[in-house]
Structure formats: structure tokens, C-alpha cells
Amino acid sequence: MGRPTVGDRKRFLERLNGALDRQWLTNGGPLVHEFEDRVAEVAGTRHCVATSNATMALHLLYMATGLSGEVIMPAMTYVATAHAARALGLTPVFCDVDPDTGCIDPRRAEEAVTARTSGIVGVHLWGRPSAIDDLGKVAERHGLRLLFDAAHALGCSYRGRPVGGFGAAEVFSFHATKVVNSFEGGAVVTDDGDLAERLRSLRSFGFGPDGTSQRVGINAKMSEAAAAMGLTSLEAFEETRRHNRVNLDHYAAGLAGVDGVEVVTYDAAQNPNCQYVVIRVDEAVTGIHRDLLMRVLKEENITTQRYFSPACHQVEPYRTERPVVLPHTERLAEQVLALPTGPTVATADIHRVCEVLRCAVGAGPQVTERFRGCEETA
Structure with missing residues (x-):
């Protein structure tokens, strides 16, 4: 299947040595912040919240948006899209895809809406954007949250806009197999500042700015080593x-x-x-x-x-x-x-x-x- 996109190994080692010299290896170090800024720039969004992997990014996003009951999504996706919901006690409701694009069919998604539905998750399969506008109309008609699993779609666009700024938020993957990798990693990108703050809290045990617990969270932080790889791989993206x-x-x-x-x-x-x-x-x-x-x-x-x-x-x-x-x-x-x-x-x-x-x-x-x-x- 090919090998990971490493980029300039010397530059990666310089970044990694810098982290070792600073002795700041995790907990929101400067490399993570730089990586978040760069990813937000590519996505055209105001906020990026980096995570340990994309499954955790999905998990946090489902938590932060308050999903409950049933969540509609395509079955033509990696199991993480569904597992992240199922682990929270949500019910993934699978609907059929457009036979041409392989992405979720908005008509089938609307047919799957029930009184228990709280959200729709579109998947940009192989980087081909979902029918974003039509899914938005379905979500609006039924008062549902619209989220996107954009694991494959970094740098892609939809009708002249970068993938990343659609719906309430979108999730990227930086697994070693992806076009940009951070060894293991993921991120949620969004224009919603309040949502971004909740995500930052949730990825660090639910802590608030004062360092005390404000909500039930988990440990889903990205390390400085992962960010060093992500930045270096991102430089080789084009x-x-x-x-x-x-x-x-x-x-x-x-x-x-x-x-x-x-x-x-x-x-x-x-x-x-x-x-x-x-x-x-x-x-x-x-x-x-x-x-x-x-x-x-x-x-x-x-x-x-x-x-x-x-x-x-x-x-x-x-x-x-x-x-x-x-x-x-x-x-x-x-x-x-x-x-x-x-x-x-x-x-x-x-x-x-x-x-x-x-x-x-x-x-x-x-x-x-x-x-x-x-x-x-x-």
C-alpha cells in the first residue's frame, strides 16, 4: 500500500530534539499548537483541536455536540465512525450510499430519521466530499446536528471551499497511512469557538483553564513527538x-x-x-x-x-x-x-x-x- 509520508527526516529530528531540549513532551506543547494552526489554515477554519487519533476525535466530537439516541451514518466507512458512537451508548443507524460516489445518500438519510435521531455523520469517502448541501437541508429540516468524518479529505474542497468548515465540525485523521501523518493522530476542525473549548477540555480529562475538572473527559491529547511528525509530513503535502x-x-x-x-x-x-x-x-x-x-x-x-x-x-x-x-x-x-x-x-x-x-x-x-x-x- 506504499509507505508513510515522512517528509524531511532532518527537519523532523530537529523538531523532536527541540521538544527534548525543552523537556515539554505533551500537555499542549508548542509543536501541537503550531500543528493545530497549520491544519486550521489548510481547512479554512478558525479552530483545530488535535488529538491522539481520529477515533478519539470522533468520540470527543460526539460528546461535545451532545448527541443522544440514534446517529445516522453510512455503512461504507471505517468501523471507527460507528464504534466511536457505540462506545458512548449511541445507536449508529446505517443508511445506503449513492452508488456513484459511495458517499451517504441524503434521501436515504432522511428516510432513516426517527424521533430518537440526534445527528447525521457524513463521510467523505476516499476524499470525495459528501453531498454537503443536501445533507445540510436534511439536518435543518429535522433539527439535527450535522458532522463530517473527513479522515480521507485533508486539503480537498467542496464548491470552492476547503473541506473542514462544513457542518458543526469535521474530523481529520493523521494515521501513518494517511496523506499527512503524525504517526498516530487526529483533529477536529470547526468555526465554533464554544465547541472548540469544550473539545479542548474533553481531550484533557475534562479540565478547565484553571486545571480543575469541569466535566467528564478522557485523555486524548496529541504528543509533541506526534506533532513534530505531523508538521514535517504536512510540509511535504503538496x-x-x-x-x-x-x-x-x-x-x-x-x-x-x-x-x-x-x-x-x-x-x-x-x-x-x-x-x-x-x-x-x-x-x-x-x-x-x-x-x-x-x-x-x-x-x-x-x-x-x-x-x-x-x-x-x-x-x-x-x-x-x-x-x-x-x-x-x-x-x-x-x-x-x-x-x-x-x-x-x-x-x-x-x-x-x-x-x-x-x-x-x-x-x-x-x-x-x-x-x-x-x-x-x-
Whole structure:
């Protein structure tokens, strides 16, 4: 899947040594504050609250906005979107996605509203923005909080505005796999000053400015070491974005004309970070299932991921507690495969991946029969 975007290692070590010299390693040090300022600048928001990871950022945001009862969200997302709500005693209510974008379908979201619904969480899948305006109208009609899981969407935009300033707040991820990483990390960005203050309190045990507990909080602070990595990786962001765009173009060219394999594309007007190269594999056309194709690639030492499969409503505890059928989500989850990309993936690597894919798809039925025979023998 490629390697983390590290950036200038010398600059990272300078920052880390500075933290060691100051002996200020956590609890809101200067590097964290600088990282928050830089992320807020990218997001076009007044506030950024950095956290230990994006799951904690979601958890804090659900707490800070006072969500209760049911929260509507797409099932086509990483389980953290749902788990962060479930851990607070909330009920994730999954609705179907737009079959073209993979993002939450506002019509299906509105159909899921009940008297117990308190909020809607949109997910910018693979960095492609949700139908933000339509979701806003649904939330307004029903008096609901609108939040966004923007884990994939740093630096992207929607109708000329940076992702980050929509809804009550949005959450970014800075996990090592992301286009900007802080080893592990996350952040909530918002224009709401009162919400930002609650978030800062909640991430530090519920303490107020005077250092005493004002509410029930948790420990979700970002360390200075993580911020040093985040700042250094962020400095390489635009270069990484350009490299990712070139990678995507090479994949699109290399897989052009392969029936049943579609490379997911991005709208240039949305300023995509192209963090993910995702293909959709239609077994009815290729004669080979996505999972088997993934196995063939693995045997060639090519690592891929199913982003996101199975979908959230297909895993525990959700499939048992609240069974639901989501046709578009299930079809998409059955087909998607993320291919290697990032600054360490070269053009020659992409050509090899495409060559293996074309060969496997071209021999689809024979490959399927071969692996079935191996499984029966085993």
C-alpha cells in the first residue's frame, strides 16, 4: 500500500530534539499548537483541536455536540465512525450510499430519521466530499446536528471551499497511512469557538483553564513527538498530492480497456489529494472475484486493501443488533480494492501492478478454477 509520508527526516529530528531540549513532551506543547494552526489554515477554519487519533476525535466530537439516541451514518466507512458512537451508548443507524460516489445518500438519510435521531455523520469517502448541501437541508429540516468524518479529505474542497468548515465540525485523521501523518493522530476542525473549548477540555480529562475538572473527559491529547511528525509530513503535502495524482493517472492508463475493472476517479474541481487509488472489480464481467484478485496480487508481493469491506452493517455487533439490507453499499463493498500509491510507489511499480491485474483478469475463469482446485486439495 506504499509507505508513510515522512517528509524531511532532518527537519523532523530537529523538531523532536527541540521538544527534548525543552523537556515539554505533551500537555499542549508548542509543536501541537503550531500543528493545530497549520491544519486550521489548510481547512479554512478558525479552530483545530488535535488529538491522539481520529477515533478519539470522533468520540470527543460526539460528546461535545451532545448527541443522544440514534446517529445516522453510512455503512461504507471505517468501523471507527460507528464504534466511536457505540462506545458512548449511541445507536449508529446505517443508511445506503449513492452508488456513484459511495458517499451517504441524503434521501436515504432522511428516510432513516426517527424521533430518537440526534445527528447525521457524513463521510467523505476516499476524499470525495459528501453531498454537503443536501445533507445540510436534511439536518435543518429535522433539527439535527450535522458532522463530517473527513479522515480521507485533508486539503480537498467542496464548491470552492476547503473541506473542514462544513457542518458543526469535521474530523481529520493523521494515521501513518494517511496523506499527512503524525504517526498516530487526529483533529477536529470547526468555526465554533464554544465547541472548540469544550473539545479542548474533553481531550484533557475534562479540565478547565484553571486545571480543575469541569466535566467528564478522557485523555486524548496529541504528543509533541506526534506533532513534530505531523508538521514535517504536512510540509511535504503538496508534493505528495502531486505524486499521488501522477500515480492515479498511470493506473488509469495502465488499466484502460480492462473490462470489468473501473478506476475510481476524482473531480479536479474538488482539489483531490488522491490518497487512495481504488478500483471496482465486477466479477460478472471479469470472471474473477475481487478477493481472489487480491490473493493473486499478494502472491506477487503486491499488498492491497479492501476499503471498506465488509461494510459496517455487515460486521459485529451491528449485523446482529440491527440487521439491515443496503444494496448499493453491499455491491460497492463487494467490489472495491485499494492499490499501492504514495511517494514511495514509482511508475515502474505501477506498471507491474497493472500487468499482474491485466493478466489475472484476462485469465479470470482459469485463475478461479486453479485456486478452487488448490482450496479443495487443501
